[in-house]
Amino acid sequence: MDKTIHRIAQGYLRFREQFCSESGDFYRQLAELGQKPRIAIISCSDSRVDPAVITNTKPGEMFVLRNVANVIPERTSETAWGVRAALQFAIEVLEVEHFIVCGHSGCGGVQAARRNEMCGPQGQHLEDLSVWLRHLNEKFAPLEAQVNQLEPELHDEFYEKIGIINSLGNLFTFPEIERRVKEGKLQLHGWYFDIKRGELMAYDAPTYSFVPFDSLVQG
Ligand SMILES: [Zn+2]
Known part of the structure; x- marks a missing residue:
């Protein structure tokens, strides 16, 4: 074997x-x-970011979607069908009460989207990835001036976090999600996992920033 x-x-x-x-x-x-999970989560397909491991949850506790760069496309997108089906199941069948978008440090998908350069190890053009990551590239392009004001070592993290916020925003293009959020039946969360430090940060919408998850747990 x-x-x-x-x-x-x-x-x-x-x-x-x-x-x-x-x-x-x-x-x-x-x-x-x-299964009766109360939580659904989308994370990157990256083998280092396993939602169940990070949260120490058991089978049955979280409904998990994964794709390259944890992208939720807008509902009308032609390439969103797989995500749409999983979302519909989580929201309308399981009726989860929390939906988490979990991004991470060192995300190859986000970095490729940022460069708009989706090539393989031999320099071959990767069409499927290119089409998928266009969802992010379109959002990243207008932010170039803003990101250039940051230290270069912060650029990747900036875009990785923008990717999370973008997916959270796109969840509102799904009418059923928007309705449930307005009725207080569904809460949306954005998480950023720093692989090297083993730390989670949570998106704080009012301040448009990510705060250490530990402070929320203790607070
Ligand atoms: Zn990733």
Whole structure:
């Protein structure tokens, strides 16, 4: 067996062991009752940013969407169907009470969108990624003058956070989401995960800034 798959298989065997000894009842209950998560989250597909790991949540607690650069396109976008379907399920079937957009540091998708340069390792043009990341590039382009006032090492983070705010804004192009937010049935949240520091920041709309998540938890 291939070494990588072997390692995954070993992981599965450990899961099975735990399933048989401790967590079997938990999963049987989930199977019987179905899923009733109160939270939905969209994060980047980046393998380093796993919402369940960051939040220490169990299966059944969060409905998870992932795509390159955690993009929620506007509802009318031609390329939004996968996201639209998942959103509709989360909002109208599961009726989640919280929706989180989680971006992260060192996001290759955001960086590619910023450069408007979606090429592979051999310099080949990547059409599918280019079309997808255009959602962000269109939003980034007008901000160039603003970002140039920042220190260069802050540029990536600036755009990564703008990506989160953009996705939050686009959630309002979905009438059902807008209605539920207005009625107080749904809360929207923006999170930024700093991989190197292992820290979460939360978007604070009134101040248009991200604040340390720890302060919200303690406050
Ligand atoms: Zn990313």
